[in-house]
Amino acid sequence: MKTKLATVLVVAGLTVSGVVPPARAGNNEADIQARVADARTVTAGFLKQLGATMKREMQAGGPVAALKVCRETAPRVASKISLEKGWKVTRVGTRVRNPMLGLPDAWEQRVLQDFQARAAQGEKFDTMSYYEVVEEPAGRSLRFMKAIGAAPQCMVCHGSREQMAEPVRAELQRLYPHDRAVGYRPGDLRGAVSIKQPLANGS
Numbered sequence: 001m002k003t004k005l006a007t008v009l010v011v012a013g014l015t016v017s018g019v020v021p022p023a024r025a026g027n028n029e030a031d032i033q034a035r036v037a038d039a040r041t042v043t044a045g046f047l048k049q050l051g052a053t054m055k056r057e058m059q060a061g062g063p064v065a066a067l068k069v070c071r072e073t074a075p076r077v078a079s080k081i082s083l084e085k086g087w088k089v090t091r092v093g094t095r096v097r098n099p100m101l102g103l104p105d106a107w108e109q110r111v112l113q114d115f116q117a118r119a120a121q122g123e124k125f126d127t128m129s130y131y132e133v134v135e136e137p138a139g140r141s142l143r144f145m146k147a148i149g150a151a152p153q154c155m156v157c158h159g160s161r162e163q164m165a166e167p168v169r170a171e172l173q174r175l176y177p178h179d180r181a182v183g184y185r186p187g188d189l190r191g192a193v194s195i196k197q198p199l200a201n202g203s
């Protein structure tokens, strides 16, 4: 097998119009656009489901009980979508509570930094996303990330430790002794949904 240089193709960056991707065998631009649209739809559904479940669980059982929405529901739904779609779907954080699941890789770190820079220019996290066709030794893939902003209702468990209700603080301390996902303020970048779709090898 021919080894390929690890090159990265930026198919469409931060601008919406006028970006003409380089010609490339394999997945064509229409296919990429369809995949990006699919990733967007799936991500919106995922975040909506998490938001609704979190709200319901907070009302029903309070924050200690609702912890399981971020701890169990989110990874379970992400795995279910991954299996159904043949993708890898995860949530990553700018600071991480669970390093087993939430730690961004180098590409994701770069995109998170870029999201911060875009926010500094006035862009809103609600609609902020990025995608790129990436060629790595393991193969080509379409990578997609959608920003997750920290909302007021996230502060119960991701706000300042000093202001946390004691049972929540104690439970987080017990489960995550190395928790770094605290100290957020509403409007901060909390993290992102990250999707990797394997692509057929081009060229």
Ligand code: HEC
Pocket (backbone or CB within 6 Å): 051, 054, 063, 064, 065, 066, 067, 068, 070, 071, 072, 075, 091, 092, 093, 095, 096, 097, 098, 099, 101, 102, 148, 149, 150, 151, 153, 154, 155, 156, 157, 158, 181, 190, 191, 192
């Ligand atoms: C009731 C407590 C609670 C609330 C409220 C909560 N989270 Fe979490 N969050 C957690 C826990 C616990 C984890 C660790 C999950 C795990 O073990 O994978 C977590 C992890 C995450 C992660 C994965 C990265 C990491 O740090 O491990 C993201 C992203 C995240 N939360 C976003 C949010 C957002 C956005 C909100 C508000 C809409 C929110 N959370 C509200 C408890 C909470």
